[in-house]
Amino acid sequence: MTVSVVVVGAGPAGLMAAREATMRGAQVILVDEAARPGGQIYRQSAAGDNAAKIGLATERTRKQTVLDAFSEIAHQVEYLPGAAAYSLFPGPELHVAYKGATRELRPDAVVLATGVSERGIPFPGWTLPGVMFAGGVQATLKAHGVRAGDRVVVTGAGPLPVAVAAQLVEAGAQVQCVALVHSLRAMLRRPAALWAGRELVREGMDYLRILSRAGVEVLDGWVPVRADGEQRIERVTIARHSGDARPISGTERALDCDLLAMNFGFVANSELARMAGAEILFEPHRGGWIPRADAFGRTAAPGVLVAGDGAGLRGALVAAAEGRITGAAAVAVARGESMDSIEAMLGAEFAQRRRHEHFQQAVQEALRIPDGAWSWANGETICCRCECVTRSRIERAISDGHTSLNALKRNTRAGMGWCGGRMCAHTLAALTAGGRLDTATVQMTPRPVARLVTFAEVANRVDGG
Amino acid sequence: MSALTTDVLIVGAGAYGLSCAWSMAQRDPSANILVLDGGEFASGATGRNGAGFRMQWALEFNIRLNQESIQFFEEAHERLDYPDGIDLCQEGYLLLAHSERTMAALRQAVELQHKFGVPSEILGPEECVRVSPALGLEGIVGGTYCAKDGTASPFLWLDALLRAARRDGVDVRYNTRVHRIEPRGSDFVAITDAGEVAASKVLLCTDWAVPELLAPLGVDLPITGLPKEAFVSEACDPRIGTTVISMDNHIAVSQVRRGSVVFVVTRDRERGGDLHSTPEFLGYSARKILGFMPGVSDLKILRSWAGVSSETPDMQAVLGETDVEGVYAAVSAYKGFMTSPAVGRLMAELVVGGGSNDPILAPLHPRRFATGALVPEPLTNQDLSGGVGKKQQ
Numbered sequence: 001m002t003v004s005v006v007v008v009g010a011g012p013a014g015l016m017a018a019r020e021a022t023m024r025g026a027q028v029i030l031v032d033e034a035a036r037p038g039g040q041i042y043r044q045s046a047a048g049d050n051a052a053k054i055g056l057a058t059e060r061t062r063k064q065t066v067l068d069a070f071s072e073i074a075h076q077v078e079y080l081p082g083a084a085a086y087s088l089f090p091g092p093e094l095h096v097a098y099k100g101a102t103r104e105l106r107p108d109a110v111v112l113a114t115g116v117s118e119r120g121i122p123f124p125g126w127t128l129p130g131v132m133f134a135g136g137v138q139a140t141l142k143a144h145g146v147r148a149g150d151r152v153v154v155t156g157a158g159p160l161p162v163a164v165a166a167q168l169v170e171a172g173a174q175v176q177c178v179a180l181v182h183s184l185r186a187m188l189r190r191p192a193a194l195w196a197g198r199e200l201v202r203e204g205m206d207y208l209r210i211l212s213r214a215g216v217e218v219l220d221g222w223v224p225v226r227a228d229g230e231q232r233i234e235r236v237t238i239a240r241h242s243g244d245a246r247p248i249s250g251t252e253r254a255l256d257c258d259l260l261a262m263n264f265g266f267v268a269n270s271e272l273a274r275m276a277g278a279e280i281l282f283e284p285h286r287g288g289w290i291p292r293a294d295a296f297g298r299t300a301a302p303g304v305l306v307a308g309d310g311a312g313l314r315g316a317l318v319a320a321a322e323g324r325i326t327g328a329a330a331v332a333v334a335r336g337e338s339m340d341s342i343e344a345m346l347g348a349e350f351a352q353r354r355r356h357e358h359f360q361q362a363v364q365e366a367l368r369i370p371d372g373a374w375s376w377a378n379g380e381t382i383c384c385r386c387e388c389v390t391r392s393r394i395e396r397a398i399s400d401g402h403t404s405l406n407a408l409k410r411n412t413r414a415g416m417g418w419c420g421g422r423m424c425a426h427t428l429a430a431l432t433a434g435g436r437l438d439t440a441t442v443q444m445t446p447r448p449v450a451r452l453v454t455f456a457e458v459a460n461r462v463d464g465g
Numbered sequence: 466m467s468a469l470t471t472d473v474l475i476v477g478a479g480a481y482g483l484s485c486a487w488s489m490a491q492r493d494p495s496a497n498i499l500v501l502d503g504g505e506f507a508s509g510a511t512g513r514n515g516a517g518f519r520m521q522w523a524l525e526f527n528i529r530l531n532q533e534s535i536q537f538f539e540e541a542h543e544r545l546d547y548p549d550g551i552d553l554c555q556e557g558y559l560l561l562a563h564s565e566r567t568m569a570a571l572r573q574a575v576e577l578q579h580k581f582g583v584p585s586e587i588l589g590p591e592e593c594v595r596v597s598p599a600l601g602l603e604g605i606v607g608g609t610y611c612a613k614d615g616t617a618s619p620f621l622w623l624d625a626l627l628r629a630a631r632r633d634g635v636d637v638r639y640n641t642r643v644h645r646i647e648p649r650g651s652d653f654v655a656i657t658d659a660g661e662v663a664a665s666k667v668l669l670c671t672d673w674a675v676p677e678l679l680a681p682l683g684v685d686l687p688i689t690g691l692p693k694e695a696f697v698s699e700a701c702d703p704r705i706g707t708t709v710i711s712m713d714n715h716i717a718v719s720q721v722r723r724g725s726v727v728f729v730v731t732r733d734r735e736r737g738g739d740l741h742s743t744p745e746f747l748g749y750s751a752r753k754i755l756g757f758m759p760g761v762s763d764l765k766i767l768r769s770w771a772g773v774s775s776e777t778p779d780m781q782a783v784l785g786e787t788d789v790e791g792v793y794a795a796v797s798a799y800k801g802f803m804t805s806p807a808v809g810r811l812m813a814e815l816v817v818g819g820g821s822n823d824p825i826l827a828p829l830h831p832r833r834f835a836t837g838a839l840v841p842e843p844l845t846n847q848d849l850s851g852g853v854g855k856k857q858q
Contacts, residue, residue: 087744087747089744091744093744095744095747102748104744104748400624400627400628401506401639402505402506402639404505406505406508407505407506407507407508407639410505410506410507410508410512410620411506411507411620411624413620416768417767418699418767420768447742447768447769447770448742448747448768448769449747449766449767449768449769452699452765452766452767453765453766454762454763454764454765454766455751455754455755455761455762455763455764455766456751456755456762456763458747458748458751458766459748459751459752459755459762461748
């Protein structure tokens with residue numbers, strides 16, 4: 001029996017899931033937003049020449065391995081690039097805008113490998129042009145070979161700010177400094193976990209070496225205080241913090257820059273899983289609202305599986321291994337077969353996933369943002385960028401008793417804009433829980449559409465798949 | 466636990482519930498008023514409606530209800546002390562006819578509207594397209610237009626009412642469902658999530674869900690929930706120009722003050738309280754809308770949602786005291802947001818003002834269903850029993 005599997009997302013998890021499902025005889029459709037496969041982490045040059053060599057040689061090898069693995073079976077997959085998977089209904093029934101029309105897909109199983117977006121933590125001036133997410137800065141480098149600024153300050157937590165700063169240096173930018181919330185040495189608290197991810201640790205050291213050679217200062221224990229500028233950012237003020245992410249008055253340093261690249265964690269792109277009725281957990285340090293899944297990626301929504309960072313932030317190596325596991329599981333789900341044989345057949349993938357999940361414990365030491373960060377914003381700071389809702393307006397609603405995210409959204413409009421609350425939901429959650437993230441906070445009700453689509457794309461229907 | 470006691474218990478904190486509460490507090494500052502809502506802020510029909518108001522109706526009481534309400538909306542920021550306002554936008558309503566039958570009803574309505582000073586006018590097909598450039602000329606028979614009609618934010622309206630009502634001493638509680646109402650002596654006891662509430666009078670403002678609370682009291686009103694769906698676009702240039710109601714397609718299109726466009730689509734669906742968006746909705750709606758409004762084809766859709774509106778046999782509101790003395794109902798029949806200011810005033814007169822002689826109320830009395838004195842609205846776009854809306858999926 002030929003079964004059909006739709007994979008959403010062409011990062012490492014999605015590519016490997018598509019490959020595994022194809023090799024097991026499923027008819028696979030791979031849906032992705034980007035023009036070329038790779039996702040954010042393995043993003044390819046838009047021009048197709050991959051001329052811009054961004055990143056370390058070891059990283060590029062890893063990327064090529066995944067891309068090659070997909071290429072081998074790509075001719076058997078129906079690959080839809082530049083597509084928007086905008087609604088997922090129980091069934092599963094997936095609506096995808098592709099080439100000006102909607103494909104209504106009713107596969108036997110769906111694998112959501114939708115990855116993460118970057119998490120914003122508001123501080124005064126963070127909405128100025130020239131303040132960008134570090135991953136966004138990296139994407140323009142990878143896709144177009146364009147560096148988003150010349151005089152750059154990078155801030156945030158975990159390994160990404162260091163990697164992006166080094167990539168900017170290599171692209172010719174003058175990086176003023178990298179201001180990290182925690183020292184990367186915090187990872188030393190987990191020596192066994194570090195060992196598990198030794199190849200990634202080595203890459204981290206390589207990036208630090210690039211920064212050191214360029215004379216870029218890496219400051220540990222610093223947070224942003226505000227960004228200033230007339231039309232766009234001209235200066236960022238940073239300050240030391242005393243362990244809780246609250247800036248210590250008197251330690252401020254002002255740095256001139258035309259680009260502030262920041263990364264304060266990630267938000268899982270879980271809209272489709274939520275829409276389909278998957279059970280959702282709130283784990284702020286693993287990507288926020290993420291679908292609960294078993295070892296095979298199965299969620300509470302029948303026929304809907306999840307893989308990679310969108311199912312909990314764990315990095316590209318976990319994603320690739322998990323993609324294969326979930327791809328195999330999707331075929332078994334589609335055929336109504338048990339999962340018994342999968343663990344035996346994919347022992348290496350289970351082992352790789354375990355090893356790198358172990359490494360993530362070390363990464364978490366450097367990545368975890370203390371709750372004090374949610375007090376960076378002052379009353380006038382915009383917390384919902386789409387609808388321009390300030391912190392004081394949100395706090396007024398909270399003091400009126402509107403303490404759920406849905407009630408806050410209706411009272412203040414925060415979360416009603418084009419991002420669907422991806423950007424502000426963590427902030428709202430923190431403000432409702434007295435400045436900290438409480439794992440009991442329920443996310444806003446997901447509303448179709450998960451991605452903006454035009455009337456024409458919605459009106460034109462192609463039934464198939 | 467000591468039971469709560471109140472003079473008036475209002476069930477439901479939507480536009481009707483809160484407007485009635487505020488009006489009652491204004492009318493009788495000594496009255497204890499408690500509002501209980503089973504959901505959160507704006508989680509019911511008001512928070513899901515299309516944001517429009519119009520005085521273009523075909524019956525006297527609807528024209529008057531809406532004229533009074535629109536005047537209140539215009540003054541809301543002052544009367545409710547809500548300085549930022551409620552996003553009022555009076556750019557008119559175009560009621561559009563794609564059939565001779567509908568056009569005849571529109572023409573007749575305008576005659577009546579003029580008797581009450583409604584500044585409505587009859588437009589030919591080209592004029593309709595001039596008013597709303599996104600429209601396609603093909604198939605338009607004509608329309609009527611009133612510049613005083615418009616939109617406001619239902620969320621801001623509820624927030625303004627809530628804050629004003631609380632300032633006036635009204636106790637408004639969310640997440641407190643009323644499960645049952647029982648007579649006790651000459652008064653009532655409500656069984657709620659917050660325990661028992663003793664009340665002298667009860668006003669039911671839960672719209673389509675009113676029968677759930679009335680049935681155990683032996684009152685049977687033919688009110689059902691009609692699931693509806695809506696969606697909103699990103700903000701765009703003012704190409705809609707006004708609110709357009711395609712009477713023959715059962716679709717309302719409003720460009721609200723923030724620039725985004727709200728589309729509300731009524732289909733003949735199974736009645737009930739279903740709040741789920743359906744898989745076929747967006748495709749059905751987009752095709753239907755592009756059929757008469759091709760100028761939105763490049764517009765980006767931002768979000769869709771589902772709601773439920775009340776439906777009565779004549780599609781008119783139900784306002785008044787029920788057969789159980791002391792229990793009142795205010796049910797909107799799909800006009801809750803737009804008529805809420807006037808309905809607040811009327812129900813305050815009835816419940817705490819010793820009664821009302823306003824002629825608006827007589828035809829809308831709950832007993833009309835038993836006596837058969839129905840007052841069907843010729844200008845509803847909600848009538849799915851005939852015309853283009855029938856049998857469409």
